[in-house]
Amino acid sequence: MLIDLQNVVKDYAIGSEVIHALRGINMKIEKNEYMAIMGPSGSGKSTLMNILGCLDTPSSGAYRLNAKNVGSMDDDRLAEIRNREIGFVFQNFNLLPRASALHNVELPLIYNGTPPAERRANAEKALIRVGLQDRMTHRPNELSGGQRQRVAVARALVNNPSIILADEPTGNLDTRTGDEIMELFETLHDQGNTIILVTHEEYIAEHSDRIVRLRDGKVERDEAT
Amino acid sequence: MAAFSRTELSEGLRIALAALKANRMRTLLTTLGIFIGVIVVTVIISVIQGLNHYVSSEFSSLGANTMYVSKFPWIIRSWEEFLKYQGRKDITEKHYRLLVKNATLAEAVAPDLGTNRTVKYRTESLNNVYITGTTEAYLSCANTVPETGRFFSDSDVDLNRAVCVIGWEVKDKLFKGEDPIDRRVKIGGQPFTVVGVMEKRGNMFGQSMDATAYIPYTAFQKMYGSRRSLDIQIKAADPEKTDALVDQVTGIMRQARGLTPGKPDDFAINQQSQIMDVYNQMTRTLWIVLIGIGSISLLVGGIGIMNIMMVSVSERTREIGIRKAIGAKKRVILWQFLMESIVISGLGVTIGILISLGIALLIRAVSPIPVYISTYVLFLGVGFTLTIGLFFGIYPASKAARLDPIVALRYE
Ligand SMILES: Nc1ncnc2c1ncn2[C@@H]1O[C@H](COP(=O)(O)OP(=O)(O)O)[C@@H](O)[C@H]1O
Numbered sequence: 001m002l003i004d005l006q007n008v009v010k011d012y013a014i015g016s017e018v019i020h021a022l023r024g025i026n027m028k029i030e031k032n033e034y035m036a037i038m039g040p041s042g043s044g045k046s047t048l049m050n051i052l053g054c055l056d057t058p059s060s061g062a063y064r065l066n067a068k069n070v071g072s073m074d075d076d077r078l079a080e081i082r083n084r085e086i087g088f089v090f091q092n093f094n095l096l097p098r099a100s101a102l103h104n105v106e107l108p109l110i111y112n113g114t115p116p117a118e119r120r121a122n123a124e125k126a127l128i129r130v131g132l133q134d135r136m137t138h139r140p141n142e143l144s145g146g147q148r149q150r151v152a153v154a155r156a157l158v159n160n161p162s163i164i165l166a167d168e169p170t171g172n173l174d175t176r177t178g179d180e181i182m183e184l185f186e187t188l189h190d191q192g193n194t195i196i197l198v199t200h201e202e203y204i205a206e207h208s209d210r211i212v213r214l215r216d217g218k219v220e221r222d223e224a225t
Numbered sequence: 226m227a228a229f230s231r232t233e234l235s236e237g238l239r240i241a242l243a244a245l246k247a248n249r250m251r252t253l254l255t256t257l258g259i260f261i262g263v264i265v266v267t268v269i270i271s272v273i274q275g276l277n278h279y280v281s282s283e284f285s286s287l288g289a290n291t292m293y294v295s296k297f298p299w300i301i302r303s304w305e306e307f308l309k310y311q312g313r314k315d316i317t318e319k320h321y322r323l324l325v326k327n328a329t330l331a332e333a334v335a336p337d338l339g340t341n342r343t344v345k346y347r348t349e350s351l352n353n354v355y356i357t358g359t360t361e362a363y364l365s366c367a368n369t370v371p372e373t374g375r376f377f378s379d380s381d382v383d384l385n386r387a388v389c390v391i392g393w394e395v396k397d398k399l400f401k402g403e404d405p406i407d408r409r410v411k412i413g414g415q416p417f418t419v420v421g422v423m424e425k426r427g428n429m430f431g432q433s434m435d436a437t438a439y440i441p442y443t444a445f446q447k448m449y450g451s452r453r454s455l456d457i458q459i460k461a462a463d464p465e466k467t468d469a470l471v472d473q474v475t476g477i478m479r480q481a482r483g484l485t486p487g488k489p490d491d492f493a494i495n496q497q498s499q500i501m502d503v504y505n506q507m508t509r510t511l512w513i514v515l516i517g518i519g520s521i522s523l524l525v526g527g528i529g530i531m532n533i534m535m536v537s538v539s540e541r542t543r544e545i546g547i548r549k550a551i552g553a554k555k556r557v558i559l560w561q562f563l564m565e566s567i568v569i570s571g572l573g574v575t576i577g578i579l580i581s582l583g584i585a586l587l588i589r590a591v592s593p594i595p596v597y598i599s600t601y602v603l604f605l606g607v608g609f610t611l612t613i614g615l616f617f618g619i620y621p622a623s624k625a626a627r628l629d630p631i632v633a634l635r636y637e
């Protein structure tokens with residue numbers, strides 16, 4: 001089993017007030033699943049993604065990733081997991097604005113000490129996989145929204161992670177470009193990757209094998225499509 | 226903290242340089258405090274070193290173990306003091322003779338009378354030649370020897386002969402390659418036979434020690450009168466017993482001048498060390514000023530760096546979030562920002578040292594002080610760079626390193 005969440009709770013304290021973002025999530029995810037997370041705004045989708053992506057740790061409950069307990073890890077160990085096991089795709093791309101597409105994709109490899117030649121070769125391969133072979137030296141502001149998101153997908157892929165996490169990856173894109181990105185995810189899934197994505201759109205969720213619906217920090221429904 | 230990989234180190238440096246390049250003007254302004262501090266410190270250190278070198282080389286031409294008995298002390302602090310010394314009885318030949326006879330700890334005792342006169346040879350003439358009336362003992366006291374010919378002997382002195390020894394510059398200017406020995410020159414209009422030429426002695430405090438001529442003090446007194454106060458040079462036989470010699474000379478002088486116990490000395494025994502004391506006191510003040518100005522400007526510079534680093538961290542919060550999200554560890558972020566502050570302070574120190582170098586060359590060109598920047602100043606520069614960069618960079622850098630990636634990613 002790839003992911004095992006047991007009664008995961010996440011509380012945020014704002015002043016004296018406590019916000020219960022997640023109120024006990026139980027979930028198992030297998031390798032090569034393609035899962036969509038849906039739910040109204042504020043239902044805890046991003047919070048759940050952050051925990052799955054080891055950007056954050058649960059307030060209580062257990063999160064096992066590849067049978068390792070993430071809750072007991074320190075910051076540097078979490079950084080290592082994010083680097084090797086997780087590929088993030090964000091709604092607003094989150095690329096380094098002053099770096100070329102190639103350098104953006106190389107970044108995760110820099111942080112795990114991959115030697116320069118290998119780093120470059122792998123980054124180029126990832127960019128070719130997302131169809132950007134002739135845009136490698138361009139900076140993000142020289143690329144369209146769809147192209148930027150492809151760079152982000154390439155960056156997520158480059159380390160061959162266990163999971164690709166995408167929080168509303170088409171949220172900032174028009175429908176046609178969004179469809180292109182979804183096709184890309186489909187291909188990656190076919191190639192054996194595990195994909196978890198958050199979306200508001202039913203037709204986008206249709207691409208997945210399984211839809212989890214959240215409401216008020218709880219799983220409302222969890223069903224195969 | 227675990228060791229850095231080479232990739233991490235070079236990436237940190239690359240990011241730092243790129244960030245500084247993107248804000249050239251801001252970077253340069255930030256270094257201002259540092260480089261002014263460095264200029265102040267290196268220039269003052271170099272000037273003090275140059276002065277030390279200058280003063281000690283000047284003094285080396287004065288006999289190191291020689292003291293000067295004189296009516297006036299070398300260091301006079303006020304006009305009133307001057308008037309007091311002015312009123313003292315002259316030091317005369319009588320005192321000189323008593324010292325020759327009784328100063329048993331002395332190796333040499335020489336009278337010293339001096340004045341400026343014109344020296345002429347045939348049609349050539351040289352103004353402002355310093356004429357010294359003395360005896361052969363002067364050679365010991367001043368630690369010098371004739372280059373050619375001889376110095377006048379005691380019998381020349383006793384017989385009051387019109388002989389002279391000329392300085393190197395006098396030979397050079399008046400004789401133009403001709404051998405001066407046994408030639409007749411006129412000193413202040415009076416004829417003298419040249420018996421020797423002194424070795425080249427160089428300058429002391431900007432004054433040539435070679436535009437000189439030496440004549441028997443008896444001849445000097447005959448020409449310019451015997452009613453002027455003498456200086457008496459005394460060289461210690463044993464440098465270790467200089468203080469004992471001072472006591473002995475004091476005793477002889479007090480007795481000769483009829484001073485009863487309790488009365489203050491009415492003569493001065495001048496020594497090189499007294500000037501060195503005043504000089505050292507001066508440079509001590511300079512050191513304190515140096516440390517004060519230096520540390521204030523470096524502090525200001527350092528705070529400037531800290532401030533700009535705080536700005537840099539907050540401007541790049543989102544970038545930090547992205548880097549952390551894809552696996553940058555704390556120490557990598559820490560290093561990236563520390564590198565940036567070290568590069569800024571290094572830039573400041575480098576500019577500072579370069580400008581100081583220019584100032585040092587300038588001072589050397591327009592003054593006799595041999596100001597130079599020694600290599601240890603460069604090491605000091607590297608030390609400053611690391612210290613300031615680390616000290617003032619550590620807070621902003623650790624702030625960046627501790628950022629929560631989720632918070633940082635949300636930052637607009
Ligand atoms: N860092 C945070 N601090 C405080 N409250 C937060 C934080 N992140 C999320 N929340 C709150 O937790 C709840 C769930 O948010 P989120 O997971 O972003 O929802 P979604 O992505 O489904 O819109 C919301 O009420 C939100 O305001």
Ligand SMILES: [Mg+2]
Pocket residue numbers: 045046047
């Ligand atoms: Mg969200």
